[in-house]
Amino acid sequence: MREKTFYIGVDLGATKTLAVLYDEDMGLIAQARAKTPSDKGGDAILASIVELASEACAQAGLDVSKVKAVGVAVPAPIDRESGTIIQAPNMGIKDYPMGKKLAKALGASSFLENDVRAGVWGEFRKGALRGYKNAVGIFVGTGIGGGILLDGKLWGGSHGHAGEIGHMILQEGGAVCGCGQYGCLEALASRSAMAKDAVAAIASGKSPLLMERYGTDFRKMKSSVFEYALSEKDEAIQKIIARSAFWVGIGMANLVNVLDPEAIVLGGGVIARFGDFYKKRAEESMKEHMLSGFAKGVKVLVSELGDLAVPTGAALSAKEAMG
Numbered sequence: 017m018r019e020k021t022f023y024i025g026v027d028l029g030a031t032k033t034l035a036v037l038y039d040e041d042m043g044l045i046a047q048a049r050a051k052t053p054s055d056k057g058g059d060a061i062l063a064s065i066v067e068l069a070s071e072a073c074a075q076a077g078l079d080v081s082k083v084k085a086v087g088v089a090v091p092a093p094i095d096r097e098s099g100t101i102i103q104a105p106n107m108g109i110k111d112y113p114m115g116k117k118l119a120k121a122l123g124a125s126s127f128l129e130n131d132v133r134a135g136v137w138g139e140f141r142k143g144a145l146r147g148y149k150n151a152v153g154i155f156v157g158t159g160i161g162g163g164i165l166l167d168g169k170l171w172g173g174s175h176g177h178a179g180e181i182g183h184m185i186l187q188e189g190g191a192v193c194g195c196g197q198y199g200c201l202e203a204l205a206s207r208s209a210m211a212k213d214a215v216a217a218i219a220s221g222k223s224p225l226l227m228e229r230y231g232t233d234f235r236k237m238k239s240s241v242f243e244y245a246l247s248e249k250d251e252a253i254q255k256i257i258a259r260s261a262f263w264v265g266i267g268m269a270n271l272v273n274v275l276d277p278e279a280i281v282l283g284g285g286v287i288a289r290f291g292d293f294y295k296k297r298a299e300e301s302m303k304e305h306m307l308s309g310f311a312k313g314v315k316v317l318v319s320e321l322g323d324l325a326v327p328t329g330a331a332l333s334a335k336e337a338m339g
Contacts, residue, residue, distance in 0.1 A: 020039065020040065020082075021039075021040045021082075021084045022037060022038065022039060022040070022045070022073075022078065022082055022083050022084060023037075023038045023039075023040070023042075023083065023084060023085050023086070023087070023331040023334055023335050024036065024037055024038070024069050024072065024073075024083050024085075024086045024087070024124075024331060024334075025038065025086075025087050025089070025134075025326070025327030025328055025329070025330035025331030025332075025334070026065055026068070026069070026086065026087065026088040026089060026327060026330055027089050027131060027134075027323075027326040027327045027330065028052065028061070028065065028088055028089060028090050028091070028131070029052060029091060029131070029157065029158060030052060030054050030091060030104075030106035030107050030158045030159065031051070031052060031054075031157075031158050032049055032050065032051055032052055033049060033050055033051075033052045033061075033064055033065060033068060034047060034048075034049040034068075034323065034326075034327055035047065035048050035049070035065065035068035035069045035071070035072050035327070036072065036324065036327040036328070036331065037069075037072040037073060037075075037076055037078070037083075038328075038331045040335075042141075042142065042328065042331065042332060042335075044324070045072075045076045045078075046072045046073070046075035046076045047072055047075075047327075048068045048069075048071035048072045048075065049068065050064060050067075050068055052064065052107070054106065054107040054108065055108065057108065057109070058101070058109050058112040058114065059117075061107065061109070062114060062117050062118060062121065065088065065118060066118070066121045066122060069083070069086065069122060080122060080123075080124075081123055083122065083124045084124060084125065084335075084338065085124055085125040085126065085127060085334040085335060085337070085338050086118060086119075086122060086124050086125070086126045086127070086334060087126075087127045087128075087129060087134070087327075087329075087330030087331050087332070087333045087334030087335075087337075088114060088115075088118065088126065088127070088128050088129070088330060089128075089129050089130065089131040089133075089134035089135070089326045089327065089329065089330040090104060090114070090128055090129070090130060090131055091104060091106060091107075091130075091131045091132075091158075091159055091161055092104035092105070092106075092107075092109070092130070093130070093176075093177045093180070094128045094129070094130060094176070095128075095176065096127070096128060096129070096172075096176055098113065098115065098116075099113060099114060099115015099116050099118075099119075099126060099127075099128050100112065100113050100114065100115065100128075101114050101128070105194040105195055105196075106158060106159055106194055114126075114128060115127070115128050125334070125337070125338060126334070127330075127333055127334040127337045129329070129330055129333045130161065130163070130179060131155070131161055131326050131330075132153055132154075132155045132161030132162050132163045132179065132181075132283075132284075132326070133153075133161075133163035133170050133172075133179055133329070134163075134325075134326050134327075134328075134329030134330040134333060135153055135155050135161075135163065135283055135284075135319070135321075135325040135326040135329050136151070136152075136153035136163030136164075136165055136170065136281065136329065137163070137165075137170055137329035137332060137333060138321055138324070138325040138326065138327075138328035138329030138330075138332065139153065139281050139283070139319060139320065139321060139325050139329075140165055140168075141328075141329070141332055142320075142321060142328055142332075143281075143319060143320035143321040143325060143328075144279075144281050144317040144318065144319055144320040144321075145165065145279060145281055145317070148165070148278045148279045148315075149165070149166075149167055149168040149278070150165060150166055150167065150275070150276075150277050150278050150279075151164075151165040151277050151278055151279040151280065151281060152164055152165070152181075152268075152271050152275060152277045152279075152280045152281075153165075153280070153281045153282075153283060154181055154264060154267065154268065154280065154281075154282055154283070154284075155282075155283040155284035155287075155319075155325075155326075156205065156206060156207070156260070156264060156282070156283075156284040156285070156286040156287055156294075157206065157207055157284040157285040157286060158206060158207055158208055158285075159182055159194065159202050159206050159208065160181065160182030160201055160202040160205060160206045160264075160284075161179070161180070161181065161182055161284075162179045162180065162181025162182065162271075163179045164178055164179050164275065165277075166275075181201065181267060181271065182200060182201050182202035182206070183195055183197065183200045183201070183202060184200065184201050184267055184270065185197060185198070185199045185200055186199055186200070186201050186204060186263060186266055186267065186270075187199035187204060190203060190204060191203040191204060191209060191212075194208075201263060201264070201266075201267045204260075204263040205259075205260040205261075205262075205263040205264050205267075206260075206286075207237075207238075207239060207242075207285065207286050209260065210237070210242065210256050210257065210260050210286075211234055211237030212234070213256045213259070214226065214237050214241070214242070214252075214253060214256055215232050215233075215234050215237060217252040217253070217256065218230070218231070218232050219232050222252040223245070223250055223252040223253060225245060225248055225250050226241065226245055226250065226253065229244075239285050239286060239288075239289045240289070242256075242257060242286075242289065242290070243289045243290070246290065246293065257290055257293065257294065258297050260286065260294075261293075261294045261295075261296075261297035261298040261301065262297060262298075262301045263301075264282075264298045264301070265297065265298040265299065265300065265301020265302040265303075265304070265305065266301055266302075266305050268280055268298060268299075268301075268302040268306075268316070269301070269302045269303075269304075269305035269306035270305075272302065272306045272307075272310050272314050273306055273307050273310065276310065276313070276314075277314055278313075278314065278315065279314060279315040279316070279317055280302075280314060280315070280316050280317065281317045281318070281319055282294070282295060282298065282316065282317070282318055282319065283318070283319030283321075283322075283325055284319075287318060287319065288319070288322055288323070291318060295316060295318055298316070299316045302316070
């Protein structure tokens with residue numbers, strides 16, 4: 017009787033890390049999550065991944081040695097061949113050999129992928145993009161990432177770095193981005209950008225509701241805070257969320273004009289919280305700024321897998337890399 021094989025997909029985010037254990041058919045078995053120690057360096061982040069992988073296996077009564085491969089989705093450019101994180105500005109990592117260190121720590125093959133490329137692959141194989149061969153994914157969270165699907169394959173570009181949609185410069189001299197440039201989509205529309213705008217709105221007296229509950233502490237400006245403000249019809253916060261969607265829509269228009277995709281899937285924590293409110297405004301902005309001839313040719317979708325899109329894609333990538 018053939019021994020069962022298992023895979024782990026890891027969504028390594030600047031804010032949280034999620035490790036999910038799958039069987040060989042990509043059926044979810046167990047998951048574990050924790051805050052990412054982004055301020056403590058690569059080795060601390062590696063140790064957290066190992067701990068979460070072990071925790072997920074323990075939940076299933078499975079020894080971690082039974083895991084055949086681990087896929088780690090990283091919010092940064094990576095070198096797949098060497099398993100190196102080239103630079104993760106939101107986590108203070110540069111030229112870190114995550115793949116080799118993780119393989120040694122867990123005794124399993126490891127595979128690195130960009131986080132949103134993994135999410136797009138998960139949606140293509142198991143979610144909203146099933147049936148589409150040419151598509152783009154934009155995931156809005158602490159930062160903004162992207163993935164491009166061409167003819168049913170993830171497009172990595174000449175050096176494997178394609179899809180850094182969050183670093184398209186949309187506003188010359190705009191807000192400073194974590195990458196060091198100014199006016200990137202990420203600096204204009206990510207949850208971090210929204211949090212900065214919210215603090216400014218609260219401090220100027222435009223959101224007394226949030227001032228009373230949260231004050232002006234930037235660290236408290238989580239997606240749940242924006243969701244609460246939206247439910248309470250806080251006009252200042254509604255405008256901030258709508259402004260984020262507006263900029264994402266401009267990014268979508270640029271991608272449609274250049275790539276002519278069949279579909280664009282929106283994902284990430286911000287989309288999960290604001291759903292139709294965000295999608296509607298992003299799509300309106302896209303149609304306003306794109307070439308009119310493309311208006312009926314692209315579908316705007318929302319992630320079906322939600323939080324599991326990225327780890328699912330990471331685990332699938334790891335499995336497929338094994339052959």
